[in-house]
Amino acid sequence: MDEIPISSDDLVFGRWGVVTFNATVVFTWLVMVLLVVGSWLVTRRLSPGTRPSRWQNLLEVLVGGMRSQIQEVSQQEPGVYLPFVGTLFLYIAAANLLSVVPGFHPPTSSLSTTAALATCVFVAVPLFGIGRHGLVDYLRQYIRPTLFMLPFNIVGELSRTLALAVRLYGNMMSGTVVAAILIGFVPLFVPILMQVLGLLTGLIQAYIFAMLAMVYIASATRARQQTEERLSVGNASDSPNRSPGASSRG
Amino acid sequence: MDNLGIVALGSIVMAGFTIAIGSIAPALGEGRALAQALSAIAQQPDKSNTITRTLFVGLAMVESTAIYCFVVSMILLFANPFWNYFTRQ
Numbered sequence: 001m002d003e004i005p006i007s008s009d010d011l012v013f014g015r016w017g018v019v020t021f022n023a024t025v026v027f028t029w030l031v032m033v034l035l036v037v038g039s040w041l042v043t044r045r046l047s048p049g050t051r052p053s054r055w056q057n058l059l060e061v062l063v064g065g066m067r068s069q070i071q072e073v074s075q076q077e078p079g080v081y082l083p084f085v086g087t088l089f090l091y092i093a094a095a096n097l098l099s100v101v102p103g104f105h106p107p108t109s110s111l112s113t114t115a116a117l118a119t120c121v122f123v124a125v126p127l128f129g130i131g132r133h134g135l136v137d138y139l140r141q142y143i144r145p146t147l148f149m150l151p152f153n154i155v156g157e158l159s160r161t162l163a164l165a166v167r168l169y170g171n172m173m174s175g176t177v178v179a180a181i182l183i184g185f186v187p188l189f190v191p192i193l194m195q196v197l198g199l200l201t202g203l204i205q206a207y208i209f210a211m212l213a214m215v216y217i218a219s220a221t222r223a224r225q226q227t228e229e230r231l232s233v234g235n236a237s238d239s240p241n242r243s244p245g246a247s248s249r250g
Numbered sequence: 251m252d253n254l255g256i257v258a259l260g261s262i263v264m265a266g267f268t269i270a271i272g273s274i275a276p277a278l279g280e281g282r283a284l285a286q287a288l289s290a291i292a293q294q295p296d297k298s299n300t301i302t303r304t305l306f307v308g309l310a311m312v313e314s315t316a317i318y319c320f321v322v323s324m325i326l327l328f329a330n331p332f333w334n335y336f337t338r339q
Contacts, residue, residue: 166321167314170317170318171317207306211307
């Protein structure tokens with residue numbers, strides 16, 4: 001077992017000029033093509049009736065589930081966040097689940113892919129925050145309790161981006177590495193169990209990545225809303241169905 | 251023992267220690283979180299959806315500490331920069 005695949009970047013299929021077609025790039029495009037062509041084929045003929053086709057049913061379940069999860073986590077209208085968070089979830093889930101296909105190296109087991117995804121989240125959080133509050137109010141959140149918290153807030157923002165990237169990479173990479181090591185001394189049957197476990201962790205990691213991205217975005221967009229709610233709660237004292245965060249303060 | 255031997259010995263021993271020591275605290279923390287979540291579900295079964303979702307997200311964040319240790323030990327074993335430095339010499 002001299003060839004432990006610690007990163008799918010090392011597996012190079014070909015070169016074209018300065019562009020290197022390694023396994024990460026190739027399989028990323030494969031997943032993208034699969035998702036795009038798949039959803040294009042399904043959404044080409046959607047039927048509004050009560051008996052949708054089974055693929056339309058699948059997409060409706062996926063999109064509806066994502067919408068409800070985003071709604072529950074962020075306590076906001078999910079429509080704005082669905083394209084970004086849903087894309088993250090679908091891409092990571094597809095990449096992780098396809099790892100059972102022989103010869104497929106999941107692109108998420110390369111630190112480049114996960115770092116790119118985490119960078120997307122890192123950029124998206126201020127964008128959503130500024131879009132909701134405006135630049136000044138968003139930047140004011142960094143000095144929210146006191147000015148002393150400014151470096152901690154900045155470091156926290158950076159470290160959670162790193163944590164997002166390394167968490168997904170570590171989980172997916174550990175799956176492939178453990179499988180490769182196990183094949184070395186128990187080639188029969190045990191690697192299959194690890195693959196099944198890998199499916200579970202892959203799906204959970206995709207869910208967690210999307211949910212953490214949503215939590216970060218929600219924390220950037222929500223703070224103002226709560227103060228507004230508290231003010232309105234102070235004015236109109238007894239409204240029966242209040243959000244739990246606001247009612248626990250009263 | 252030459253430089254290469256020292257690097258190999260140090261890397262292998264430290265890779266073992268990294269994952270061994272580094273997984274103690276996350277294991278304790280995850281067990282505690284799981285126990286708390288179970289008792290919370292037992293007390294409020296109708297909130298089990300929210301509790302389970304929060305538990306999963308929380309467990310993933312706790313677990314990332316152990317994952318860092320795993321990544322570091324994997325780097326020590328398979329992608330050791332010092333090993334490459336000394337073999338190139």
